[in-house]
Amino acid sequence: MSTLNTHAVDKQKLIKQLQHIMPARAVLHQREDLRPYECDGLSAYRELPLVTVLPETLEQVQAVLKYCYQHEIPVVARGAGTGLSGGALPHADGVLLSLARFSQIIDIDAERRIARVQPGVRNLAISQVAEKFGLYYAPDPSSQIACSIGGNVAENSGGVHCLKYGLTVHNIQQLTLLTIEGELLSIGGGGLDCAGYDLLALLTGSEGMLGVIVEVTVKLLPIPERAQVILAAFDDVAKAGAAVGDIISAGIIPAGLEMMDRLAIQAAEDFVHAGYPANAEAILLCELDGTNEEVSSHVAEVREILKISGATEVRTARDAAERALFWAGRKAAFPAVGRISPDYYCMDGTIPRKQLPHVLKTIASLSKEYDLPVANVFHAGDGNLHPLILYDANKPGELERTEEFGGKILELCVEVGGSITGEHGVGMEKINQMCVQFKALELSQFHAIKHAFDEKALLNPGKAVPTLHRCAEFGAMHVHKGELPFPELERF
Amino acid sequence: MSTLNTHAVDKQKLIKQLQHIMPARAVLHQREDLRPYECDGLSAYRELPLVTVLPETLEQVQAVLKYCYQHEIPVVARGAGTGLSGGALPHADGVLLSLARFSQIIDIDAERRIARVQPGVRNLAISQVAEKFGLYYAPDPSSQIACSIGGNVAENSGGVHCLKYGLTVHNIQQLTLLTIEGELLSIGGGGLDCAGYDLLALLTGSEGMLGVIVEVTVKLLPIPERAQVILAAFDDVAKAGAAVGDIISAGIIPAGLEMMDRLAIQAAEDFVHAGYPANAEAILLCELDGTNEEVSSHVAEVREILKISGATEVRTARDAAERALFWAGRKAAFPAVGRISPDYYCMDGTIPRKQLPHVLKTIASLSKEYDLPVANVFHAGDGNLHPLILYDANKPGELERTEEFGGKILELCVEVGGSITGEHGVGMEKINQMCVQFKALELSQFHAIKHAFDEKALLNPGKAVPTLHRCAEFGAMHVHKGELPFPELERF
Numbered sequence: 001m002s003t004l005n006t007h008a009v010d011k012q013k014l015i016k017q018l019q020h021i022m023p024a025r026a027v028l029h030q031r032e033d034l035r036p037y038e039c040d041g042l043s044a045y046r047e048l049p050l051v052t053v054l055p056e057t058l059e060q061v062q063a064v065l066k067y068c069y070q071h072e073i074p075v076v077a078r079g080a081g082t083g084l085s086g087g088a089l090p091h092a093d094g095v096l097l098s099l100a101r102f103s104q105i106i107d108i109d110a111e112r113r114i115a116r117v118q119p120g121v122r123n124l125a126i127s128q129v130a131e132k133f134g135l136y137y138a139p140d141p142s143s144q145i146a147c148s149i150g151g152n153v154a155e156n157s158g159g160v161h162c163l164k165y166g167l168t169v170h171n172i173q174q175l176t177l178l179t180i181e182g183e184l185l186s187i188g189g190g191g192l193d194c195a196g197y198d199l200l201a202l203l204t205g206s207e208g209m210l211g212v213i214v215e216v217t218v219k220l221l222p223i224p225e226r227a228q229v230i231l232a233a234f235d236d237v238a239k240a241g242a243a244v245g246d247i248i249s250a251g252i253i254p255a256g257l258e259m260m261d262r263l264a265i266q267a268a269e270d271f272v273h274a275g276y277p278a279n280a281e282a283i284l285l286c287e288l289d290g291t292n293e294e295v296s297s298h299v300a301e302v303r304e305i306l307k308i309s310g311a312t313e314v315r316t317a318r319d320a321a322e323r324a325l326f327w328a329g330r331k332a333a334f335p336a337v338g339r340i341s342p343d344y345y346c347m348d349g350t351i352p353r354k355q356l357p358h359v360l361k362t363i364a365s366l367s368k369e370y371d372l373p374v375a376n377v378f379h380a381g382d383g384n385l386h387p388l389i390l391y392d393a394n395k396p397g398e399l400e401r402t403e404e405f406g407g408k409i410l411e412l413c414v415e416v417g418g419s420i421t422g423e424h425g426v427g428m429e430k431i432n433q434m435c436v437q438f439k440a441l442e443l444s445q446f447h448a449i450k451h452a453f454d455e456k457a458l459l460n461p462g463k464a465v466p467t468l469h470r471c472a473e474f475g476a477m478h479v480h481k482g483e484l485p486f487p488e489l490e491r492f
Numbered sequence: 493m494s495t496l497n498t499h500a501v502d503k504q505k506l507i508k509q510l511q512h513i514m515p516a517r518a519v520l521h522q523r524e525d526l527r528p529y530e531c532d533g534l535s536a537y538r539e540l541p542l543v544t545v546l547p548e549t550l551e552q553v554q555a556v557l558k559y560c561y562q563h564e565i566p567v568v569a570r571g572a573g574t575g576l577s578g579g580a581l582p583h584a585d586g587v588l589l590s591l592a593r594f595s596q597i598i599d600i601d602a603e604r605r606i607a608r609v610q611p612g613v614r615n616l617a618i619s620q621v622a623e624k625f626g627l628y629y630a631p632d633p634s635s636q637i638a639c640s641i642g643g644n645v646a647e648n649s650g651g652v653h654c655l656k657y658g659l660t661v662h663n664i665q666q667l668t669l670l671t672i673e674g675e676l677l678s679i680g681g682g683g684l685d686c687a688g689y690d691l692l693a694l695l696t697g698s699e700g701m702l703g704v705i706v707e708v709t710v711k712l713l714p715i716p717e718r719a720q721v722i723l724a725a726f727d728d729v730a731k732a733g734a735a736v737g738d739i740i741s742a743g744i745i746p747a748g749l750e751m752m753d754r755l756a757i758q759a760a761e762d763f764v765h766a767g768y769p770a771n772a773e774a775i776l777l778c779e780l781d782g783t784n785e786e787v788s789s790h791v792a793e794v795r796e797i798l799k800i801s802g803a804t805e806v807r808t809a810r811d812a813a814e815r816a817l818f819w820a821g822r823k824a825a826f827p828a829v830g831r832i833s834p835d836y837y838c839m840d841g842t843i844p845r846k847q848l849p850h851v852l853k854t855i856a857s858l859s860k861e862y863d864l865p866v867a868n869v870f871h872a873g874d875g876n877l878h879p880l881i882l883y884d885a886n887k888p889g890e891l892e893r894t895e896e897f898g899g900k901i902l903e904l905c906v907e908v909g910g911s912i913t914g915e916h917g918v919g920m921e922k923i924n925q926m927c928v929q930f931k932a933l934e935l936s937q938f939h940a941i942k943h944a945f946d947e948k949a950l951l952n953p954g955k956a957v958p959t960l961h962r963c964a965e966f967g968a969m970h971v972h973k974g975e976l977p978f979p980e981l982e983r984f
Contacts, residue, residue, distance in 0.1 A: 245603070296785075
C-alpha cells in the first residue's frame with residue numbers, strides 16, 4: 001500500500017531511539033502489542049505500524065517528531081481510533097503516534113464559555129464536566145462516548161446536532177499543534193475574526209496531514225432550557241424526504257433532523273425497542289431546542305408541517321425518558337445493522353436536500369444491481385447520507401462488490417452537486433473519489449498546501465489527497481499522451 | 493513603499509499589451525484617471541498604480557493575470573474600495589485590477605437559499621433582490637450600500653449582525669477564483685463539510701494575497717418574522733460593558749449588541765437626531781430577532797437584565813420607524829464623528845468581553861497622554877472595538893501621533909488576549925502589529941501558505957503579512973546576532 005518513504009528504516013535503531021525519548025512501556029513494537037493499532041473504525045483496511053508510541057508529555061511528542069523528520073520516517077497520529085474512513089490507518093514503515101495519554105481537561109472558563117483540553121479527551125467528557133456550569137460542547141458524533149477531540153478536529157466531525165450548531169470547525173476557537181519539525185504553532189484566537197490566514201479552519205479536517213494537534217480550545221454553549229423530539233412515520237421515503245425540505249423552508253432550524261428507512265428502522269427496533277412504527281417505510285426524528293416558548297411554538301408548527309407532508313403518524317415524546325428512547329434507536333442504528341448482517345460498510349456523502357428522493361431511488365436500484373441490501377440512515381437536515389451496505393466478507397467477491405457499490409454512491413453524490421464526505425473525512429476510503437470530486441488543478445493546490453506544512457510528506461502519507469498518478473490510474477483524470485498535467489507534482 | 497518587484501516595468505509596453513486584452517476605455521493610465529484609485533477607505537495611505545484596468549469578462553481578467561505572471565508585475569485587486577485597512581492600496585509598479593464591472597447577480601436559488609453573484613455586486617443589493625423570496629444576506633458592514641461582496645470575502649467582513657449570524661466566512665458556500673497564473677479554481681461546495689483542505693475559509697479574509705475572486709455563492713437566510721431593538725442608557729461606561737456580559741451569560745444571542753460612548757453618542761445625535769439620551773456616558777443598542785414568541789420573551793428578559801445592570805433608562809422601539817431611527821444613529825456614527833473633527837482614524841481590534849472595562853479605561857488614559865480625543869463605538873457583543881481617534885492632519889505631527897496611539901490600542905488588544913483585527917483586515921494599516929500578534933514561526937507559516945498560491949509574490953505584495961525583516965526593524969522580533977530565525981524566508 002505504501003508508495004512513499006520506502007527507504008528501509010532500521011527498526012531496531014528506531015526502537016532504541018524512541019526508548020531514549022520515553023519510557024520503554026510507551027514504545028510498542030511486538031506484533032501482538034501492535035495489533036490493536038492495525039486499523040481504525042474502517043476495519044476493511046489493516047496495516048501494522050513499525051512501532052506505536054504512547055508519549056505522555058509534549059516534549060516527548062516533539063522529540064519523536066524531530067527524530068522522524070530528521071530520518072524521514074512517516075508519522076501517523078491517532079486519537080481514539082473510531083474514525084470511519086481509515087484516516088488513522090498505520091504506515092507499514094512508520095511510527096503510529098497515539099495521543100491517548102493526553103487526556104486532561106486543562107481548564108474550563110465558564111464566563112468566556114471555553115474549555116482548554118488535550119487532544120485525547122473524549123468528546124462526551126467535555127460536556128459531562130461542563131454540565132455543572134450549565135454548558136455543553138455541541139458537536140456529537142455517534143461515537144461521542146469513545147471518540148477524542150483531537151480526532152474530531154482532524155476529521156472535522158459532525159453529529160446529529162450539527163445542523164443547528166455546526167461542525168467541529170464552528171465550535172473550536174484555538175489549536176496548538178506541533179509541526180513535523182517539532183515546532184509549536186498556536187493558531188486561532190478569542191475573537192470572531194483573526195488576523196492572518198485562517199489556519200484554524202485549514203487545520204480542522206486536515207486528517208493529520210499538516211500537523212499534530214496537542215491542545216484544543218473548544219467553545220461551549222449554554223444547555224438549552226428545553227429540548228423536545230417529534231417522531232413522524234411515512235409510508236413512502238420520498239414523502240419523508242420532502243417533509244425535511246418543508247420544515248427547513250418554514251425557517252425552522254431543528255437541533256437535529258434525522259431520517260431512517262425501513263431496513264434501518266427494523267434493525268434498530270429489534271435491537272433497542274425504541275417504539276418505532278414497525279411497518280413504516282421511513283421515519284423522521286425532529287429535535288427542537290431553545291427557550292420554552294420557542295420550543296412550544298416550533299413543535300406545534302413542525303407537527304402541522306409533518307401532517308400536511310403526509311406523515312401517517314406524528315408523535316411528540318411525552319417526557320425525557322421517551323425522548324431518550326426515540327434517540328436511542330437512531331444512535332444504535334449502526335450496531336443494530338451489525339446484528340442483522342455479518343459485515344456492513346457505512347458510507348458518508350452529502351447531497352443538496354432536494355436531491356434526496358432521486359438519490360434514494362438510485363441507491364435502491366444500485367442495491368438490486370449489486371445484489372447487496374442497503375439500510376439508510378441520514379442526517380437529513382443537512383443532506384448528509386449514511387447508507388449502510390450489508391455484506392458478508394467471507395463470501396468471495398462480496399467485499400470488492402461492496403466497495404465498488406460504495407464508490408458509485410459517492411460518485412452519485414458528486415453528480416447531483418454534493419460532496420464525497422459529510423463528516424467522516426476522506427482517509428483511505430474515499431481517496432479515489434477525490435479524483436471525481438476535484439480537478440487536477442484543485443488537487444495540485446491541496447498538494448501545495450501540504451507542502452507548505454510538511455515538505456517531506458511524512459505526516460499521514462498516502463491519505464486524504466490522492467496523487468495525480470493515482471487519479472490517472474483510477475481513470476478519473478485526463479492524461480494527455482501519458483503526461484500528467486502537472487509533472488512537477490509527480491513526487492507527491 | 494514598495495520593496496518588492498522593483499525591476500523596471502515598461503509602462504508603455506504594459507499599456508499596449510493591456511489594450512490588446514480589453515477595450516482601450518477599460519485601461520486607465522493618465523494621472524487624473526488613476527487618482528480615484530490611489531487609496532481605499534484608509535486615506536492616510538496613498539499610492540498611484542502604474543495602470544488601472546476595468547475588465548468586463550473572465551477571459552480578460554485571466555489574460556491580465558497571465559501577462560502579469562509572466563512579466564512579474566504586481567497585481568492588486570480592488571472591489572468598491574471601501575476597505576478601512578489599506579488592503580486595496582495600489583502598488584506603484586503594478587496593475588490595479590478593479591472588479592467593478594463584475595456586478596451581476598447571476599442566479600438566486602430560493603429553495604437551496606443561495607445566490608451566485610459576481611464579486612462587484614454590492615452587499616446590500618443581494619438582500620434587496622432576495623427580499624421577494626423572503627430571504628436576505630446576513631453580514632451587514634456599515635458600508636453595505638457601497639461595499640462589494642468580493643471585498644467582503646477578501647476582508648472577511650462582519651457588521652452589526654455578525655454576533656448572531658457570523659462573519660462573511662460563515663455565510664458563503666462556494667468561491668471561484670483565478671490564481672495568479674490565470675487558472676480557474678473552484679472551492680467550497682454545497683455540503684456542511686467538504687472533502688480536501690478548507691480552502692474556502694483559507695481564502696476568505698486572505699486580503700487578495702492568494703487569488704482573485706471572480707464568483708461567490710452566498711448563503712441566504714429567511715427574513716426573521718420580527719425584529720425589535722432596545723436602547724439602554726448608562727451613567728458609566730463600565731456598567732454598560734458589564735451589562736453586555738450579563739445578556740450573553742443569560743444565554744441570549746442578540747442579532748446585534750452595540751455600544752457607544754459619550755462622544756460618539758453626542759456626535760451621532762447632533763447629526764441624525766436619533767433620540768439618544770444626550771447626557772448618557774454610554775448607550776447599548778440590543779436587537780433581538782426571530783419568531784414573535786421568541787422576540788417577546790427575549791425583549792422582556794433583556795429589559796430586566798439591563799435594569800438590574802444599572803441602566804438609567806431602557807426604551808424599546810415603539811415601531812419600525814423608531815427601530816430604524818435607533819439604528820440610524822449607530823450606523824451614522826463614523827460620518828458623525830467626521831463632522832466634529834477634521835480627520836479621524838477608525839481602529840478595529842477584538843478583545844475578550846470581560847476585558848471591556850479595563851481596555852476602555854486604558855484607552856481613556858492613552859487619549860490624555862497623546863492629547864487626542866477618542867470616540868468609542870463597539871460591536872460589544874463580540875468584543876470588537878472601533879475606537880475613533882480624532883485628529884487634524886494639517887497640524888504638524890498629529891497624524892504620526894495618531895498612528896502611534898492607534899498602534900498602542902492594537903497592542904493593548906493583543907495584551908489582554910484579543911486580536912489586532914475584528915473585521916477590517918490587516919492591509920497596510922496593521923502590518924507592524926502582526927509582529928506583535930504572531931511569533932516568527934507563525935508568520936513563516938503564513939508565508940509558506942502564500943508561497944503555495946503565489947510563488948512569485950505578485951498578488952497584493954507587501955500587505956497583510958509582514959516580512960520577518962520588517963518585524964525585526966519594528967523591534968518586535970528577537971534577532972540573534974543579526975540573523976533572522978528563518979533565513980530561507982528572507983525573500984518574502
